[in-house]
Amino acid sequence: MFLETIALTKRFGGVQAVDGVDLTVERGEIVGIIGPNGSGKTTLFNVITGLYPADSGDIRFGDPPLSLTGLRPHQVADSGIARTFQTLRLFPSLTVLENVLVAMHGRLKAGYWRALARDRGFREEERRAEEKALEVLSFFGQRLVSMCNEPASILSYANRRRLEIARVLASEAELILLDEPAAGMNPSETAELMRDITRIHQMGRTILVIEHDMTLIEGVTQRVVAFDHGAKIAEGSFAQVRVDPQVIDAYLGRRHGATAAS
Amino acid sequence: MAEVDYARQQLQGQERRSTARVLADRAWIFSGTAVVYGLVLLGLSVEQTLHFVLLLCGMVVAAYGWSRIAILRGRTAELVQREITFLWACVIVGVLGYPVLLRGNPYLIHVAVLAGIYGLMAVGLNFTLGFAGLLDLGYAAYFAAGAYTSALLSTVFGLSFWLTLPLAGLVAASFGFSVAWPCLRVHDRYLALVTLGFGAIIELLARNLRPLTGGTDGILNIPPPAIGRFSFLDPLPVGPLTLPFQANFYYLVVALLAVGVLAANRLKNSRLGRSWEAIREDETAAACFGVDLIRYKLEAFMTGSFFAGLAGAVFGHMISFIHPDNFNFPVSMGVLCMVVAGGMGNVWGVIVGAVFYVFVPERLRDFEKLRLLLFGVSLLLLMRFRPSGVFPSRRRRLELRGEELDALTARRAAGPVDLAGAPADRTS
Numbered sequence: 001m002f003l004e005t006i007a008l009t010k011r012f013g014g015v016q017a018v019d020g021v022d023l024t025v026e027r028g029e030i031v032g033i034i035g036p037n038g039s040g041k042t043t044l045f046n047v048i049t050g051l052y053p054a055d056s057g058d059i060r061f062g063d064p065p066l067s068l069t070g071l072r073p074h075q076v077a078d079s080g081i082a083r084t085f086q087t088l089r090l091f092p093s094l095t096v097l098e099n100v101l102v103a104m105h106g107r108l109k110a111g112y113w114r115a116l117a118r119d120r121g122f123r124e125e126e127r128r129a130e131e132k133a134l135e136v137l138s139f140f141g142q143r144l145v146s147m148c149n150e151p152a153s154i155l156s157y158a159n160r161r162r163l164e165i166a167r168v169l170a171s172e173a174e175l176i177l178l179d180e181p182a183a184g185m186n187p188s189e190t191a192e193l194m195r196d197i198t199r200i201h202q203m204g205r206t207i208l209v210i211e212h213d214m215t216l217i218e219g220v221t222q223r224v225v226a227f228d229h230g231a232k233i234a235e236g237s238f239a240q241v242r243v244d245p246q247v248i249d250a251y252l253g254r255r256h257g258a259t260a261a262s
Numbered sequence: 263m264a265e266v267d268y269a270r271q272q273l274q275g276q277e278r279r280s281t282a283r284v285l286a287d288r289a290w291i292f293s294g295t296a297v298v299y300g301l302v303l304l305g306l307s308v309e310q311t312l313h314f315v316l317l318l319c320g321m322v323v324a325a326y327g328w329s330r331i332a333i334l335r336g337r338t339a340e341l342v343q344r345e346i347t348f349l350w351a352c353v354i355v356g357v358l359g360y361p362v363l364l365r366g367n368p369y370l371i372h373v374a375v376l377a378g379i380y381g382l383m384a385v386g387l388n389f390t391l392g393f394a395g396l397l398d399l400g401y402a403a404y405f406a407a408g409a410y411t412s413a414l415l416s417t418v419f420g421l422s423f424w425l426t427l428p429l430a431g432l433v434a435a436s437f438g439f440s441v442a443w444p445c446l447r448v449h450d451r452y453l454a455l456v457t458l459g460f461g462a463i464i465e466l467l468a469r470n471l472r473p474l475t476g477g478t479d480g481i482l483n484i485p486p487p488a489i490g491r492f493s494f495l496d497p498l499p500v501g502p503l504t505l506p507f508q509a510n511f512y513y514l515v516v517a518l519l520a521v522g523v524l525a526a527n528r529l530k531n532s533r534l535g536r537s538w539e540a541i542r543e544d545e546t547a548a549a550c551f552g553v554d555l556i557r558y559k560l561e562a563f564m565t566g567s568f569f570a571g572l573a574g575a576v577f578g579h580m581i582s583f584i585h586p587d588n589f590n591f592p593v594s595m596g597v598l599c600m601v602v603a604g605g606m607g608n609v610w611g612v613i614v615g616a617v618f619y620v621f622v623p624e625r626l627r628d629f630e631k632l633r634l635l636l637f638g639v640s641l642l643l644l645m646r647f648r649p650s651g652v653f654p655s656r657r658r659r660l661e662l663r664g665e666e667l668d669a670l671t672a673r674r675a676a677g678p679v680d681l682a683g684a685p686a687d688r689t690s
């Protein structure tokens with residue numbers, strides 16, 4: 001077990017945003033998370049990454065497993081989890097290269113006094129970090145590399161989404177959480193994104209992806225978990241989950257399926 | 263990798279030039295800086311306020327015109343980029359030569375020292391506000407902490423200024439820590455309110471804690487700094503010339519400013535500076551990539567207040583008398599104006615902001631009653647036409663010029679950036 005949530009719960013007032021979720025992800029898997037709007041998918045990511053404290057339940061991550069509950073977001077990041085955001089959260093006035101360098105925070109060692117002294121070791125570390133950042137950017141060919149000195153705010157929409165992924169790659173996190181990476185992309189951009197996700201997977205990363213675009217879910221994931229009202233309602237291969245009566249109910253309403261479960 | 267090589271070239275962008283070209287470039291740089299320097303000195307020495315106002319307006323119009331003519335601006339930018347070291351040499355000579363040229367007018371050197379002290383504070387606030395984006399409305403509190411620390415240590419314990427100076431910085435930094443620690447859970451305007459309250463508390467303490475601070479009597483007879491037998495109140499001999507004693511303080515402040523600028527530039531281009539800027543841009547995203555918000559915000563506050571403490575120490579020892587009125591809310595506001603108007607995040611911009619903030623009102627003394635009004639109007643105009651300051655940091659400028667950026671993006675998108683046969687992006 002690489003990531004495991006046990007009876008994870010998060011409430012907002014009377015709303016059970018995440019309701020007793022048991023989720024397991026094995027090392028090297030790509031797991032898709034689907035569900036209607038408001039079914040708690042993003043909240044689950046926010047709880048895992050420490051942005052929201054869990055109300056109850058446990059999150060375990062890594063080998064040997066460590067509990068993530070109660071950790072602050074930067075501690076979760078240091079343990080090897082990185083994410084993208086559904087609503088893009090780049091650092092708009094930092095350059096593309098700097099956006100990636102910020103994400104490499106955990107891999108750099110030099111602190112306050114070394115930065116002031118700017119000794120040889122510091123400069124060497126910075127140079128190598130820059131090199132590494134460019135290498136990460138070249139994951140998307142020329143698309144981001146050619147813009148490396150421009151502020152992130154001038155990137156096209158699809159490139160902003162790519163830069164979010166580049167940041168995640170630069171952090172060298174072992175577990176990557178992608179929150180609707182294809183939102184707002186056209187079909188050819190989505191196709192390219194699917195190839196990119198597969199390539200990241202082949203680099204040995206474990207991926208959890210929230211997505212509404214079923215082509216992407218079907219095309220890249222090995223296993224799918226469906227959510228509704230904060231709870232897990234189905235789990236299995238895409239083919240299984242797609243015909244699951246509860247999933248159909250969740251998306252289309254209760255009237256639709258004659259076999260609807262309670 | 264081809265892509266990486268291409269990007270490296272972009273980052274470095276160096277080319278070889280002939281000797282004649284180099285000399286021509288340097289001649290341009292030299293005459294450019296000489297003209298600007300001459301105009302500044304002229305502005306300082308004209309007697310009539312009206313002439314000063316006309317000169318100032320002329321310079322503003324000229325600078326504006328220059329910035330609007332793209333070809334001039336582009337050429338200048340290229341020139342500066344090619345000859346950055348030489349430009350530096352010119353600027354340094356100009357700055358160091360100021361007291362020599364104005365040795366007949368000690369008052370103007372005194373005002374320059376005040377400008378430098380404010381500049382040091384602006385450099386400090388630039389760490390907190392410009393880099394990390396944390397609005398501190400009680401910045402004068404650290405200035406006070408530094409001034410009182412240094413004044414008390416030297417008047418009561420007789421410590422040397424060279425010892426009390428760093429101690430003043432450290433005490434101010436610890437004040438920064440004690441404000442920042444409880445405040446970091448609050449954001450934006452709440453942080454502004456808390457720091458505002460803290461500034462008011464420190465001023466009240468200075469006014470009412472009579473046994474320690476002397477209350478409204480202030481602290482008198484703060485000794486001047488000295489190097490061996492040489493007191494900073496003695497005239498400074500430079501070769502055949504003798505500079506008025508204000509020059510001693512002038513060179514001290516310039517040295518401290520150099521330290522501040524160096525620290526700002528070094529920290530900015532490091533993991534620390536990038537993390538600060540990431541916090542300013544989006545603190546949630548920064549935290550999700552491993553940036554410890556509390557630690558970095560504390561470091562920003564403490565670095566900023568350290569420089570205010572140094573400025574306070576120099577201020578006290580130069581004026582030889584400190585009083586709670588030197589550290590009231592308008593001082594905090596003034597430093598804030600320098601940073602915002604000069605260009606947040608750009609260390610040179612905020613220093614120029616400080617110089618203007620101190621010198622221009624000084625030259626407008628004839629308009630005593632109108633001064634504040636003029637100041638307000640010019641701030642309003644500035645915020646209307648240059649919302650990110652007169653000298654925004656390079657990246658900021660890019661952010662604000664929509665049309666140009668779109669053109670740039672279009673040009674880039676048309677270039678050979680296509681990979682794997684995917685269609686070019688729809689520009690946002």
